[in-house]
Amino acid sequence: MNTPDPATLENFASELDALREKTMRKVGSEDAAYIRRMIRIQRSCEISARVLMVAGFISPLLWMVAVLLLAAAKILDNMEIGHNVMHGQYDWMNDPLINGKKFEWDIAGDADSWRRYHNHEHHTYTNVIGKDRDFGYGLLRLSDDLPWRFKNTWQFLTYMNLSLLFEWGVAYHELAAERIFFGKPRSHSNLPISRKALRSAFFSKIGRQVFKDYIFFPLICWPVAAQVLLGNFLANILRNLWTSTIIFCGHFTDGIHTFREEEIKNESKGQWYYRQILGSSNLRGNKLFHTMTGHLSFQVEHHLFPDVPAPRYREMAPEVETICRKYQIPYNTGRFSAQYFSVLRRIVRYSFPDRELRPDHSVRA
Amino acid sequence: MSNVRKMAHWSAPLSKLAHWLTNEDSFSNYLYPIASIFRPETHPDLIPAKVISLVWQNKNIYTLTLKPKRSQFRNFLAGQFVLLETEVNGRRLQRSFSISSEPAAYERHGIIQLSIRVQEHGKVTPWLCRNAVEGSYLHISQAQGAFTDSKRIAPKLYIAAGSGITPVLSMLLQAHDKHDQNQSSLLYYVRDSSDTGFGNEFKRLREQGVDIRIFSTPESGYFTEQHLQSLPHKAECYEAYICGPGTMIESCKNILTRSGIDEQDIYFEYFGFPFTHTLQETGDTSSVEGHAISFNRSRRQVHCQKNDNRTLLQIAENEALSPLSGCRIGVCHQCACKKISGRVKNLRTNTISDSGPEEIQLCISQPVEDVALEI
Numbered sequence: 001m002n003t004p005d006p007a008t009l010e011n012f013a014s015e016l017d018a019l020r021e022k023t024m025r026k027v028g029s030e031d032a033a034y035i036r037r038m039i040r041i042q043r044s045c046e047i048s049a050r051v052l053m054v055a056g057f058i059s060p061l062l063w064m065v066a067v068l069l070l071a072a073a074k075i076l077d078n079m080e081i082g083h084n085v086m087h088g089q090y091d092w093m094n095d096p097l098i099n100g101k102k103f104e105w106d107i108a109g110d111a112d113s114w115r116r117y118h119n120h121e122h123h124t125y126t127n128v129i130g131k132d133r134d135f136g137y138g139l140l141r142l143s144d145d146l147p148w149r150f151k152n153t154w155q156f157l158t159y160m161n162l163s164l165l166f167e168w169g170v171a172y173h174e175l176a177a178e179r180i181f182f183g184k185p186r187s188h189s190n191l192p193i194s195r196k197a198l199r200s201a202f203f204s205k206i207g208r209q210v211f212k213d214y215i216f217f218p219l220i221c222w223p224v225a226a227q228v229l230l231g232n233f234l235a236n237i238l239r240n241l242w243t244s245t246i247i248f249c250g251h252f253t254d255g256i257h258t259f260r261e262e263e264i265k266n267e268s269k270g271q272w273y274y275r276q277i278l279g280s281s282n283l284r285g286n287k288l289f290h291t292m293t294g295h296l297s298f299q300v301e302h303h304l305f306p307d308v309p310a311p312r313y314r315e316m317a318p319e320v321e322t323i324c325r326k327y328q329i330p331y332n333t334g335r336f337s338a339q340y341f342s343v344l345r346r347i348v349r350y351s352f353p354d355r356e357l358r359p360d361h362s363v364r365a
Numbered sequence: 366m367s368n369v370r371k372m373a374h375w376s377a378p379l380s381k382l383a384h385w386l387t388n389e390d391s392f393s394n395y396l397y398p399i400a401s402i403f404r405p406e407t408h409p410d411l412i413p414a415k416v417i418s419l420v421w422q423n424k425n426i427y428t429l430t431l432k433p434k435r436s437q438f439r440n441f442l443a444g445q446f447v448l449l450e451t452e453v454n455g456r457r458l459q460r461s462f463s464i465s466s467e468p469a470a471y472e473r474h475g476i477i478q479l480s481i482r483v484q485e486h487g488k489v490t491p492w493l494c495r496n497a498v499e500g501s502y503l504h505i506s507q508a509q510g511a512f513t514d515s516k517r518i519a520p521k522l523y524i525a526a527g528s529g530i531t532p533v534l535s536m537l538l539q540a541h542d543k544h545d546q547n548q549s550s551l552l553y554y555v556r557d558s559s560d561t562g563f564g565n566e567f568k569r570l571r572e573q574g575v576d577i578r579i580f581s582t583p584e585s586g587y588f589t590e591q592h593l594q595s596l597p598h599k600a601e602c603y604e605a606y607i608c609g610p611g612t613m614i615e616s617c618k619n620i621l622t623r624s625g626i627d628e629q630d631i632y633f634e635y636f637g638f639p640f641t642h643t644l645q646e647t648g649d650t651s652s653v654e655g656h657a658i659s660f661n662r663s664r665r666q667v668h669c670q671k672n673d674n675r676t677l678l679q680i681a682e683n684e685a686l687s688p689l690s691g692c693r694i695g696v697c698h699q700c701a702c703k704k705i706s707g708r709v710k711n712l713r714t715n716t717i718s719d720s721g722p723e724e725i726q727l728c729i730s731q732p733v734e735d736v737a738l739e740i
Contacts (some may be wrong), residue, residue, distance in 0.1 A: 091698070
């Protein structure tokens with residue numbers, strides 16, 4: 001891969017910086033109104049879904065609508081609201097109810113834990129093998145940087161499980177890194193809280209989620225407890241499938257680049273921007289699609305400008321694409337079906353050892 | 366919504382249930398976005414106050430008459446202030462303003478008045494006078510502050526400068542509404558004595574026997590020994606209430622104590638930030654070089670030199686405060702925390718922040734004046 005020279009990268013960086021400043025100057029009451037409207041819609045969906053869920057005894061169709069409504073509410077809470085608010089995109093509003101540090105989301109994972117590993121680890125070390133554990137989640141081999149292991153043969157099944165149970169993966173992600181349950185604790189850890197506190201927060205959040213969806217709501221609808229429980233379970237599954245699919249499309253499509261730790265030493269602003277672009281891909285779609293993906297369909301713009309309010313990515317994307325073409329930097333985008341298909345193909349391809357043996361790689365059968 | 370009264374025995378379990386079911390601290394916080402459609406003036410923790418009128422006192426000061434929601438706003442003591450919140454272009458900004466009307470007016474008519482001086486380059490005071498439309502709602506906190514009447518029977522001396530008149534006015538109006546027998550004198554220092562504003566209030570007070578003297582500072586300067594000696598009573602009998610800029614308060618205090626007034630009988634309020642008071646209390650009234658950074662939760666204060674280029678994150682770390690941090694380049698928001706007051710420069714965008722409470726990222730914020738942080 002030929003990295004552009006430092007001078008080009010510097011100009012590239014200043015154009016992107018200028019685009020960011022231009023957009024941030026526009027951010028104001030429109031964006032505040034937008035996120036408030038989203039929260040209102042999400043809560044209305046959630047309340048109506050939970051109420052409607054009971055009406056399954058009138059007609060199963062109503063129950064199905066309730067499940068879809070609840071799934072939609074959970075998706076909005078997870079992506080358009082949760083992910084974006086927790087990135088600090090709306091902190092400028094000074095609204096204590098829409099605050100990046102205080103927001104808690106409706107998934108098994110603890111928001112504090114996610115904030116620690118996502119904002120810092122994933123966004124700083126995007127696609128750097130060995131540092132960005134989001135690249136494969138420690139479970140999947142998605143590039144030839146990792147040597148092939150026998151367990152990779154069935155990694156498509158692992159992927160399907162991860163996808164169905166994605167919220168649990170998100171919940172466990174930090175504990176895996178800190179070797180809380182398995183493995184020897186690392187000699188050096190950046191964890192700002194004690195291991196005990198991390199473990200306790202992990203179980204506490206899981207307990208609250210299980211209580212809410214699988215104990216409280218089913219029980220207060222006693223005669224139809226089973227149908228409410230099943231409905232909540234399905235809504236969670238649907239949310240997991242959707243979020244994992246969109247997230248996988250962000251970094252594992254065809255044409256994605258990975259990086260080694262040495263390559264990012266003393267990274268300049270331009271190099272950082274460059275790595276973010278080469279490590280991310282976009283999805284084309286309509287406004288509703290973008291909203292339901294939490295604007296992660298604009299993964300490139302999100303990685304360039306993580307703290308810009310996400311709906312602004314729509315207007316920034318054409319300009320980012322123009323800047324990339326000008327500097328001959330690849331800009332990865334495509335139809336949802338095509339991009340997702342390439343993700344699945346990647347998972348299958350790296351399930352098997354490389355056809356060509358490279359001198360410094362040993363392949364275990 | 367602050368009208369949910371906390372009943373000690375069931376609010377805690379209810380709040381816990383709300384947290385378990387909604388991830389919010391209370392059901393009212395969870396429902397707030399929906400409730401605000403039907404009742405746009407509700408606010409999760411402040412009190413709605415309807416704008417009744419806006420009247421200019423002089424070319425710089427305007428008086429906002431507000432009607433706070435009766436069921437929520439508790440009556441206040443003369444001399445106290447409220448936090449006023451406005452939303453300017455999506456951003457919530459807060460400022461504190463002393464209540465310039467008397468508590469008796471709230472009791473009788475349900476109104477309070479805030480007399481506000483327009484800050485030329487301000488974000489709130491200029492916006493407010495253009496947008497505080499009659500019938501619209503602003504939001505205020507409960508009244509707070511310790512600058513109130515001592516309730517002692519004694520001749521009272523009020524010394525005020527510029528917009529420092531506001532809490533003093535409230536105290537004078539209240540004293541004379543209640544037919545206080547204390548003899549009060551007001552010494553008011555302004556730049557232009559022909560355009561002080563508050564004509565009606567001064568007339569009312571003079572009619573009731575309050576001795577009001579207005580000084581034009583370009584001619585007579587600020588409070589001096591002579592001003593004190595010219596008062597009807599002997600200096601040491603007075604109880605003094607001073608409100609204005611820090612340097613004026615220090616010099617007044619010196620003159621008053623030298624003239625025999627006990628320090629305990631001197632009450633004052635700085636029209637500036639509370640903690641600058643700590644710096645100036647040490648007696649150094651000469652221009653203070655540099656800035657004071659207060660870390661409220663850690664109860665620490667750091668004094669930085671004027672040419673100190675450190676970011677707030679570096680300052681905190683040098684104080685062994687170990688704040689959370691991440692990328693240190695202003696992208697990941699790990700170091701985000703609440704700034705309570707003071708302006709900072711955002712090194713990423715090269716802009717100066719607001720002076721009120723807001724979220725900032727420590728790693729890219731450089732203090733440009735005294736700053737108070739929550740951490």
